[in-house]
Amino acid sequence: MEGLPGLRLLWALAALGNAASEIAAETYPPPVTNFSISVKNLCTISWHWSPPEVVNTTCTLWYDSYLGENQEISSNNYRVEEVALNERICLQVRSLCSVASTNPSDAVEMCTLPPEGDPESAVTRLQCIWYNLSQMNCTWLPGKKTPPKANYTLYYWYHSLEKSLRCTNYYMEDQLTGCSFDLHKVNVSSSDKIQIMVTDTTGTIRPSYNVILLNSVKPDPPIITVLSLQNDSLYVEWESSENFESSCLVYQVQVTDSKPKTYRVEEAKSKCYISQASQELSGNSREKNCLVIELTDRDTQYTVRVRAKTSKYCFEDVDLWSAWSPEKIIGQKPDLTFYTITLLSIPIAISISTLLLLLYLKRLKIIIFPPIPDPGKIFKEMFGDQNDDTLHWKKYDIYEKQIKEETDSVVLVENLKKTSQ
Template sequence: MINLPCLPICASKDSFSNTAYLLPRTFEVLLMALRRIYLFTLALVWGCMASSSSQQTAVAPPQDLQITDPGLLGSLDIEWKPPPNVQTFNECTVKYKFEYRNTGDREWKVIFTRKLKFRVGFDLSRTAEVKVQTLLEGQCTNDVEVQSEWIYATFQVPLQGKLESEVQNFHCIYHDWEYLKCTWQPGLLAPRGVHYGLYYWYEGLDHAEQCDDYIQDHGINIGCMLQNLSQAEYKDLSICVNGSAAATLLRPLYATLRLQNLAKPSPPKQLMLSTSTSEELQVVWSPPGGETPPQCLEYEVQLAEEQGKAKAVWASVSTQMETAFTITRVNQSRISCVRVRGRTNNFCADQGFWSEWTQECFSVSREEDKQLFILIPVILSLSSSLIIFMLIGQCRKR
């Protein structure tokens, strides 16, 4: 029996095995490449379709943008009409982006709306600028927002007179949320005998009204008191101060106010001080009177401390919304005075005026000082008695 070597046969098996292994791997790599090509082609086609769809569904801007002045001292009516092809977009939502500002303002105020008319406030001493565009989105645009071109419009009240003829130092304070006091000074170019009138309007009034309670100086109106303005709180209050004089044109002043930002309360009431321990003082007060909402107030507490022979200096120790505060004395200091004032807090207004300080002052000393103050009258009383006794004795000897 002949034994044939098996080396060639074994080598043939290994070669077949390697070939069988390489074929699936090559096929798998090929499938992955084809899949990538397919996905890339699909994305390219979808992008082209979306781009084509957006181009096909372009929308026109609104029409006939107009600005009219109803005579409300700065509140202007803005109106426009829909684009001509709006009825063809049944499967889309049509909206408008409306922006407005006064010339010189850095930013536009923006409103998104489906309405075709708005009333917004402007400073009539400057040019009013508005612009509107159409926004289209829905199935007709494959849920991609399509924007039209902008349309623009401006409005300017013819301003008479020179700028220097306008009233100066116009200033208003809303006292105790009860009445508004506005004051001004005549313009630099205002002639003698000038007559000023203040007009105001806020949402809820049918027309602009004139002040009926003027403040005068030598027969010239330099201020106005407005009562019953609670309906104007948290609204724009439009004001115009206009002047007239013989043969002279005067520039009117326009202003838009927010009453809550001009509020000034009266000083807090019933300020009381009590000593709980030798190192603590309890300060308690009541909110001011008037119509100021108590929940809209914050308070500042100040005290003056005497440090030995040094002069007392005011220092703020608290700004809070409560009507009580505890003061801890350090370094055996003597508090010569405590005072409190209030203003509208930031939950009710963007800003406001501080009230005047409470007028009460208290001299609060250390316990040793109190004992000294008690002993001094006793010593003086004993000294007086001794002197009287000595005088009586001398009189008897005579």
């Protein structure tokens, strides 16, 4: 009986040791093992690992993995990500004994290798736009060290494909090189991603990768079906692409009248049904889009066009507007002949009136204020230079005297002849 307290003490010490070991095992679990990495498709990276070899039975394993700043805690011993492989990609994994554990194991890291080739030979500005949910267009610029006349090759993959496909429809757009391929919404959704890789057929340039969320969507332009003037209002009705649900598009209606400096843009938010008369003609009663705009001048010609973009409720709002629809014109264009003649006649009339007024004012001034004689001129004529005047009168007297003498002589000779006879 005397040894009983000693036994109890030994049991207590053993229990404490077991608890301490369990706590230590739970606090610091061993790291994961057999870490491996693989790449499939074009940009799908898969990391796999095995649980730690020695783990306490009370430890429920969780794994804390880091891909850059992207953290994920999961009980799965793998992680799959779609990442553009343009550089070295590394994943770090730590094991935990609980989700809330603050004492993980040491990190184990596994990285991919960067693509081969000179980084400056890879294409730049690789981007893709999904046109009308039916066709994907990808464009890019050549790299600084891309060989001239490089024969590019584009590969693509998304979840509906068993393997990556090669694009065949290449084109040039200014300085951009592009390739387009069919991509229908029936096969993919806006939450899917598409993997793109561009290289050349000879393998001389470094491959360039891109992973794109299918949210960069550009719809086709709408078609204006009805344009009319109703009760001093302009009524516009149009149809959009059938590839989109009615709630996935928003519109802008641009109305420009024939008068200068009048421009107005309205965003259509209302829906309408076609009128009964239109329905009877077309046999179609499906929902359409419309907008009613109040007018200030009915006797004016209006030019209307519409464009669309995807709604933020269905796709990411990247502000990719469609092209404008073909313009439609309604209303009467004012006769510019009258305005032209009026504009030309106004300055002519003003000029003539100004000239007549100036002449009238000059005549009126002469009548009201007659010119006053200059006394200096009068005295100058009376008492001017007498030498010239005296000489003038002397010449006149001599000339007149000579003529008189000659006349008298003739008369005298005639009288003498008569007397002699």
